[in-house]
Amino acid sequence: MNTETGKTALITGASSGIGQELAKLFAQDGYNLVLVARSDDKLDRLGEVFKSNYGTQQVTVxxxxxxxxxxAQDVYNQVKAKGITVDVLVNDAGVGLYGLFATDTDWEREKAMIHLNVLTLTQMTKLFLYDMLSRNEGKILNLASLLSIAPSPLMAVYAGTKAYVYNFTQSLINELKDTNVTITALLPNATDTDFFNKAGAENTKVTDEVQDPVMVAQAGYDALMAGKHKIVPGGFKNKSYEILSYVAPQEAVASMMRNKMEQKPDPVAEKDDSSIAWEIGIGIAVVAGIALGLAYAKSDAIDRAKYRYKAKSLADTLSDTLSSVADNVVSSVLDTYKTTKAKARELTNRAEEEVEEVEAIA
Ligand SMILES: NC(=O)c1ccc[n+]([C@@H]2O[C@H](COP(=O)([O-])OP(=O)(O)OC[C@H]3O[C@@H](n4cnc5c(N)ncnc54)[C@H](OP(=O)(O)O)[C@@H]3O)[C@@H](O)[C@H]2O)c1
Structure with missing residues (x-):
């Protein structure tokens, strides 16, 4: 369906994975394409496929x-020299690197990763955004990650680069709010591409459960087209990871991520996952319980009724979230799941008791 004939999308990292799937979606929608990556032979072949399958008019590699x-400046200059106007910019190209920062990973690779994931993405955005603003029209999609909001031992520098991408994108959303230019952050969980192999993380537990790059690209594409600020593809489970990363203590998130980033298989360690899950839950419950308790103590009778209701909801949500986390990280051990659920129930009572204690004092 050629809905956007004449418009041009520039996609970095279009030679494989999520970027390739995104390029396909633009081609299907009738966009002309500028495809950027190191493997120009792959991009040439892709361009031919798009021309024959979708009637793509113009592909620049x-x-x-x-x-x-x-x-980035060189790419921009080449695009300008060809007289191409970029309507949509997709900053997808990115790499990861696995290992302990102090002793395992190579600085030259880290430097190149920071350059690619951070510097080039920033300069590409600066150059093309300026032109978009002068036309007051355009769209940008930045590839962040669920790791953007979760400290990730064993991929510490990579997670840092993605935290930058997300934070940077959120700031620009505000700067652009009175214009017709939109910018969207895509935050996928682990996705089935060559990413983990290239990063040296192919045998880690996080690769046990990867999502489909076609689904991720479609979710990113739809969000970009709708001008949404961010998208976490993959439904409720990934949404709960997102919420957990915001509300749980950072140390607890780092422990959980450390565990997921460890090498597999390790059935004994997998059992330990349940305790990490509910430790995070305790963290949330205690913090939220204290906050509710304090607010309760200062409130009037009507507000107290509201806080009692909130404490009950908190406890219910907590029970559900813990079940979901436990489900995910301890999928093979049903009895551990049951234990976790029982502990969630304990937390329910604890949160409610905290409110009651404050009530008794007040
Ligand atoms: N897979 C995941 O689990 C996951 C999760 C969250 C976010 N992401 C992000 O999604 C983006 C795409 O990753 P992917 O999973 O699709 O991995 P991928 O299949 O390895 O694709 C990476 C793309 O980036 C390009 N690239 C890498 N280094 C480059 C360089 N120095 N110069 C130019 N292009 C370069 C690659 O092309 P060439 O090798 O041909 O240069 C390739 O097209 C990345 O930003 C990644 O951080 C991935």
């Missing part, structure tokens, strides 16, 4: 190592 100095 730019073979470029985007981890090098001023790579």
């Amino acid at each position: 730019i073979g470029k190592d985007l981890s090098t100095e001023d790579a």
Whole structure:
């Protein structure tokens, strides 16, 4: 369905994975394409497929190592020299690197990763955003990650680069709010691409449960087209990870991520996951319980009724979230799941008791 004939999307990292799937969606919608990555042979072949399958009018291939100095400026200059107007910019190209920061990982690779994931993405955005603003029209999609909001031992620098991408994108959303230019952050959970192999993380537990890059690209594409600020593809489970990352103590999130990033298989360690899950739950319950308790103590009779209701909802939500987390991390051990649920129930009582204690004092 050629709905956007004549418009151009520039996609970095279009030679594989999520970027390739995104390029396909633009091609299907009738966009002309500028495809950027190092593997220009792959991009050439992809361009031919798009022309024959979807009647794509114009495909421009730019073979470029985007981890090098001023790579973004060079891409921009090439696009300008060809007289192409970029209507949509997709900053997808990115790499990860696995290992302990102090002793395992190589600084040169880390530097190149920071250059690609952070510097090039920022400069690409700066150059093309300026032109979009002068036309007061355009869209940008930045590939962040669920790791953008979760400290991730063993992928510490990668997670740091993605935290930057997310934070940077959120700031620009505000700066652009009175314009017709939109910017969207895509935050996928682990996805079935070559990413983990290239990062040296192919045998980690996090790769046990990966999502489909076609689904991720479609969710990102739809959010971009709708001008949404961010999208976490993958439904309720990933949404609960997102919420957990916001509300749980960062140390607890880091422990959970450390566990997921460890090498597999390790059935004994998997049992330990349940305790991490409910420790996080305790953290949330205690913090939320204290906050509710304090608010309760200062409130009048009507508000107290509201707080009692909130405490009950908190306890119910907590029970559900813990069940979901436990479900995910301890999927093979049903009895551990039951234990976790029982502990969630304990927490329910604890949260309610806290409110009652404050009530007794007040
Ligand atoms: N897979 C996941 O679990 C996951 C989860 C969250 C976020 N993400 C993010 O999604 C994006 C795409 O990753 P993916 O999973 O689709 O991985 P992928 O299949 O490995 O794709 C990475 C793309 O980036 C390009 N690229 C890598 N280094 C480059 C460089 N120096 N210069 C130019 N292009 C370069 C690659 O092309 P060439 O090799 O041809 O250069 C390829 O097209 C990344 O930003 C990643 O951080 C991935």
